[in-house]
Amino acid sequence: MSDVDAGERPGKFGEYGGQYVPEALMPAISELDDAYRRYVLNNEDGFMDEFRARLRDFGGRPTPLQHAETLSSRYGFDVYLKREDLLHGGAHKLNNALGQVLLAKYMGKERIIAETGAGQHGTATAMASAHLDMDCEVFMGERDINRQRPNVFRMRLNGAELNPVSTGSGTLKEATNEAMREWATTVEDTHYVIGSVVGPHPFPTMVRDFQSVIGTEARRQMEEKLGCLPNSVVACAGGGSNTMGAFDAFVDDDAVSLVAVEAGGSGLKIDEEEDLAPNSASLSIGEEGVLHGARTKLLQNSDGQILESHSVSAGLDYAGVGPELADLVDDDRVRAVSVDDDAALSAFHRLSRTEGIIPALETSHALAYLEDGAELGEKVVVNVSGRGDKDLESVVEETEKRDIEGAPSMGVFE
Amino acid sequence: MSSIRAAFEDTDAALVPYITAGDPTPDATAAQVRALAAGGADVVELGLPFSEPIADGPTIQNAIQRALDAGMTPDRFLDLVRGLDVDVPLVCMTYFNLIYQYGQERGVEPFVEAAAEAGLSGLIVPDLPVEESDALKAACDAHGLDLVFIVAPTTRGDRLDRVLERVSGFVYVQARLGTTGARADVSDQTHDSLARLAEADVPRAVGFGVSNGEHAREIVAAGAEGVVAGSVFVDIIAERGTDAADELEATARELKEGAVAGVAPRPERT
Known part of the structure; x- marks a missing residue:
């Protein structure tokens, strides 16, 4: 710690x-x-x-670190899933x-x-x-x-x-x-x-300290399995608890890239006219300000009023982010990236179909970034922060609105 | 002596009403302030609405929403203050982020400078504890504004000393735990808080839940130099809209008379 x-x-x-x-x-x-x-x-x-x-x-720790075979052959690098979805309750x-x-x-x-x-x-x-x-x-x-x-x-x-x-x-x-x-x-x-x-x-x-067990276990599991550290650790970021939990044990390992994937929603911008942000990407496009007790990066208008954020994932839908994560991004220790609603839904279906794991929509953002992940290195740990059972209703609804490659027909009761 | 301090010196028991600027429209506020002053207000607290009012209960949350929906912004707020010709000191109550973001460069200085220039006499920032207030206090001192702090029932010992070292104008005594809002009775915690503040060298104004003349009388009789009341006025505006002036004035008068009636039984300040 x-x-x-x-x-x-x-x-x-x-x-x-x-x-x-x-x-x-x-x-x-x-x-x-x-x-x-x-x-x-x-x-x-x-x-x-x-x-x-x-x-x-009570919780069932340690959670496994699983080599994802189909994803690994799709991307040409080894993907290891830190299975926080298997923690009691289905999330980190x-x-x-x-x-x-x-x-x-x-x-x-x-x-x-x-x-x-x-x-x-x-x-x-x-x-x-x-x-x-x-x-x-x-x-x-x-x-x-x-x-x-x-x-x-x-x-x-x-x-x-x-x-x-x-x-x-x-x-x-x-x-x-x-x-x-x-x-x-x-x-x-x-x-x-x-x-x-x-x-x-x-x-x-x-x-962060309570969540740091995620990264501590993953670090040990990588060393036990492969005798080395991963090249990258990827986690989704809303408020940032699974992110900091996954990253904390690796912050001092300069060779390990840390990638925080935010919700790009339906557009990576702030709409001053409508006073809203159609995303939840406070690390990527937020400005410094004070909300809920801390100074951090926020989605706000030029007056300092906090904006309504948006994400297909309720768990990422927040206008602020943890202050330590904001600082790590400013220091270039953590790289903030984002994927949009569509990419997250595609990743949801991809993991469900190819690995037999239904991820949370939050986690689906981290998984979606693997598609752009050429620079992530040979061994990539992705934090599967939670399972997606809670999201099934929204996924059915959101999938019907879109044309997602490989998504099953959701109209099973027609 | 600051104008807020002078306003407390000028009366036996001060009335400090709060309203949210821009509720229900930006144009309505000036008449509301004049009505409160006519009813006997000694200082008026004007809320600059922030989207996340974590220290406020439902009544003032709704007022803030109405004001934001009607287009109130920090710039319009300062314009409104500039245009007010009342002889009571005005205190701006707002949350820290609006102060911090004001102007071209982030930081507290531009807002404080503009606030002083517009004619405000002080600031109350309910989400800024004394520990985070160095920069704002320095800016307020530089521009001659009072920085009012809230003392809660849970503020004791060293923390209380730190607040009292830094507060100016008056100390806002929070009558009970929780958020702003009208209540049916005066809290027992009021007596306890006033006793803890007996040594303070600023006037003590008690707020949170004060909604009628009898409350005001009890609070002053318990030793306070003033009362702060917000939700009772905001309720009137919620009901009467842009036609609230007469009732605001009458209610201010009732509270002021109640406060003054509490002076005779008030214990001598040690």
Whole structure:
């Protein structure tokens, strides 16, 4: 794990990061920072031992690193899939949710709240809360509720209360606003489990640390399997938690390229006239600003109003990105690229058809970049951040609108 | 002495109403401010609407949305302030990103300079804790603006000292945890917060949930030098639209009278 105090102030990544939150929350994030240092960084009371044991027994870690044979012969380089889709719950999100819910328990908190976009983080938090016997309430945009129904039912089944958020476009940004408001009201007995490497310090650092198990395992698995490191690690980037989780163990390996694939949506631009961005590519085209507690790269207009973003994938549909990732991109350590909705859907179908793995639409963006990946090198690790069961309804709908090579007919009930 | 400080000195109990600039239209705001001043407002807080108001409850969120939909922007806000001929000091309440993005070069200086030039007397930035405020404080000092900080029920010990070292104009005492919005009662946390701030050398104005004259009286009787009220005024605008002036003035008068009625039982400040 990297040094939490690196840089000018705790929680700063170059110019990015910080703690831009309402005064009422400042004592809570100081308390959280203190708990993070004690339990996570110093393993006080055996916290990290218990966390790792639960990730193994409840979560099913380690997840495999699988050589993808068909993709490898298609591209002419070896593709290794880090199978986070096989983690309990079907996505990498459990690594963080389990870590934070356990930490909340060590801190003596009684109640968990969380925001969710695609529902993967909400689902993971609901599972972790049920597993650790904590009350859980999840904030989710109404639009996302409609496009991610299976996850809504899963959360309810795990005993979580669901709070629909109808303001704005009814997606992750609004759900995050509402969760922050709720936290400001109930901060004394409640922990807010942020779902990505975003928000005020210590969240970006702490969530990265909980997710870094992905890259740590992949690095070890490459060394065991092949006796070498990969040439590249590729991961999709929305908020950036699977991205930082996959990259963190490789950041100091200069020979390993790190590629963050953003959602290009339906166009890589900012439409000032309509005040929206038809993409979620804040690393690629965002400008520095402050949102949800941190200074980072944002999709915003020239006044600083945050724009509605767009992606076919609800989990990437966010106007901000983790501050550490923004800094790594500025430092040219991480390369930010993007693929559009169509390419992501094609990659979804390709992996499903040729490898027998139905990936999340988020993950499909990372997979889609392999098509342009001539410079990725001989050995490429792709983080399969989650499985696509939750996306089936949107995939059927979106596929019907397009002509995607090799996609099956979706009209099976005609 | 700053104009905000002077406004508190001029009265026994100050009324600080909040409205969102541009709600329901950019042209409606000037008459609203004049009505509040006529009703007894000592300082007026004008919200510059930001798309992600994380410290605000539903009432002010909706006002902000109406104002944004009607086309309010930072430039129009400053034009509006320039055109206001009222003799109460105006404080801009907005979120940090709008201040940071203003002007050709990113940073706090251009907004603060323009704000001072337009005639604003101070700023309140609810998502900027004292730890992140070095640059903004320096710019406010350079241009003669007060920087008002919020003290929450959870602000104690060293953090409270740091806020009090940096605050100017008045300290905004958050009556309860949570977001802005009208409530049915005055929180017990108010008494506790005022006691913790007894040593502060700036006036203490209590807000979050203040919605009638009785609240204002209780708060001043508990020791406050002023009350901040927002949602009660914003509700009037939501209901009356561009025809809200009379009712804003009447409600300001009710709150001001309530505040003044609290002066007699108010304990001496130590």
